[in-house]
Amino acid sequence: MTKVHGIFIGIDRFQSPSINWLSCAKRDAVALHSLFSDNIDGDFQLIHDENATRDNIESKIKLLSNCSEKDIVIFSFSGHGTTNHKLVTYDTKINDIESSTISLDTLAEWFNNIPAKQLICIIDCCFSGGMGAKALEVNNSRQLRSGEELIKQFSGSGRIILTASKASEPAWENGKLGHGLLTYHLLEALQGAEEVRKDNKIGIYRLLEYVTSSVKNSAGQLGAVQNPMLLGQIIEEINFPIFKPGKLYNDAFPERSISLANSDIDSLLELGFPLGILNSWKLKIPSLNQIQIDAINEYGILKNNHLVVSAPTSSGKTMIGELAAIYGVTQRKRAVFLLPLKALVNDKLKHFNETYASFDIKTIKATGESTTDDIMPLMKGQYDVCLMTYENSQQLS
CATH class of the missing domain: 3.40.50.1460 (Rossmann fold)
Structure with missing residues (x-):
């Protein structure tokens, strides 16, 4: 046989x-x-x-x-x-x-x-x-x-x-x-x-x-x-x-089956987010709000679609960015965050390391500071998330 x-x-x-x-x-x-x-x-x-x-x-x-x-x-x-x-x-x-x-x-x-x-x-x-x-x-x-x-x-x-x-x-x-x-x-x-x-x-x-x-x-x-x-x-x-x-196949690529997010953060499990990361998010936010749900279900931020979000302060825009970035990382893609100030980069670096480092997500920064930046991981693609200032991204482009 x-x-x-x-x-x-x-x-x-x-x-x-x-x-x-x-x-x-x-x-x-x-x-x-x-x-x-x-x-x-x-x-x-x-x-x-x-x-x-x-x-x-x-x-x-x-x-x-x-x-x-x-x-x-x-x-x-x-x-x-x-x-x-x-x-x-x-x-x-x-x-x-x-x-x-x-x-x-x-x-x-x-x-x-x-x-x-x-x-x-x-x-x-x-x-x-x-x-x-x-x-x-x-x-x-x-x-x-x-x-x-x-x-x-x-x-x-x-x-x-x-x-x-x-x-x-x-x-x-x-x-x-x-x-x-x-x-x-x-x-x-x-x-x-x-x-x-x-x-x-x-x-x-x-x-x-x-x-x-x-x-x-x-x-x-x-x-x-x-x-x-x-x-x-x-x-x-x-x-x-x-x-x-x-x-x-469906367990490995849940994003390829039809599933929708709702306000319950655990609904993201069906879309391919790891349970540990969802539990980490639940310690900081009680649920997803409507703008975040719409970004996933209506505008396809988890399906490689482009999206510009214009909304008031504290409306959940940053979380939309993290949803897109961390989802991409789970698919072996890389994410880049651009921020206006070095201080904000450093603050975000601390946040990402505290939230995601234990899940083997490597976050680096590139602000142009020779004393604190290691540019080699960026050049070799050895990172999951890179935090950059607008100024430094223009210099590297």
């Missing part, structure tokens, strides 16, 4: 302070893991952030050496690649890239020991640097083989590899979509995009062709170039059911 095995890896944050944070890699892995687990009875492993060490990834892959030839294996990685064609793990060390990353050669060797005759490898990262790209630039010796050559070693009979872009191109995250472009369109296809469905099933070739063309088109709409690579061949057609979000 055929069994489906899956390893879904997503890494946004890293042990090394020298590695830029990402926003969507963990969400990529959680979404794929949830959809597969909700729809297929298989063996699915989710590995993200601090659990995604090199050793742990290696051990999970090597366990697949016990699977059957009849089985199907799906491997998905979302995170940073390096400009010398390696996958960056949580514990990658900048001064020891060779032994603390996973080279494509090594990954291919691990896959060669998996007896399953059908293996699909999805890599949503890139090996080309650039601001905002999912790549870690490193200074290292020249590669003897090109990125395309390294990637091709995964392909062959029964082996398919889908990469987010060509080895010489960047791959992009889209904060509005909440995913890397490749994973977003893969999720779209699995849930039954019209071009993919046939007889209430999803064929693997139709799926991969759809994802490849959709990523290219989406990148073009952003003014970018991103051409996924699809290599290899499957021995026989693989058909999946049309995936439907179930308990795991």
Whole structure:
């Protein structure tokens, strides 16, 4: 009997302070893991952030050496690649890239020991640097083989590899979509995009062709170039059911189901806010007022909509800002507050640290004061909330 095995890896944050944070890699892995687990009875492993060490990834892959030839294996990685064609793990060390990353050669060797005759490898990262790209630039010796050559070693009979872009191109995250472009369109296809469905099933070739063309088109709409690579061949057609979000997916992404806020702060739990943060808010405000409820239900501040709030003093405008910011942080996005005075920045920093630090929300400030500001976390994206003065935001823009 055929069994489906899956390893879904997503890494946004890293042990090394020298590695830029990402926003969507963990969400990529959680979404794929949830959809597969909700729809297929298989063996699915989710590995993200601090659990995604090199050793742990290696051990999970090597366990697949016990699977059957009849089985199907799906491997998905979302995170940073390096400009010398390696996958960056949580514990990658900048001064020891060779032994603390996973080279494509090594990954291919691990896959060669998996007896399953059908293996699909999805890599949503890139090996080309650039601001905002999912790549870690490193200074290292020249590669003897090109990125395309390294990637091709995964392909062959029964082996398919889908990469987010060509080895010489960047791959992009889209904060509005909440995913890397490749994973977003893969999720779209699995849930039954019209071009993919046939007889209430999803064929693997139709799926991969759809994802490849959709990523290219989406990148073009952003003014970018991103051409996924699809290599290899499957021995026989693989058909999946049309995936439907179930308990795991809805628990992970409650904002994607229809739910409304009301005056009870606990109503925000259904929208994806952590219970601990709601309890913290309840110590300071008894309930949500109408302007805050309208901002959520009518104007979509939790759905990436823009909103300008004009209301009297003490009407709850600041809480609307915190609702939008903290919700974004729970989605692995970042928030910036602009304030007119340094004193207000310092006051707000104290408030955010007292309220949110215990929930692993990192707040920094950037006011231009060289004696108190550390600009590096801002430049590397290693923060959740940044508090800035108007003046300093203009200087940095």
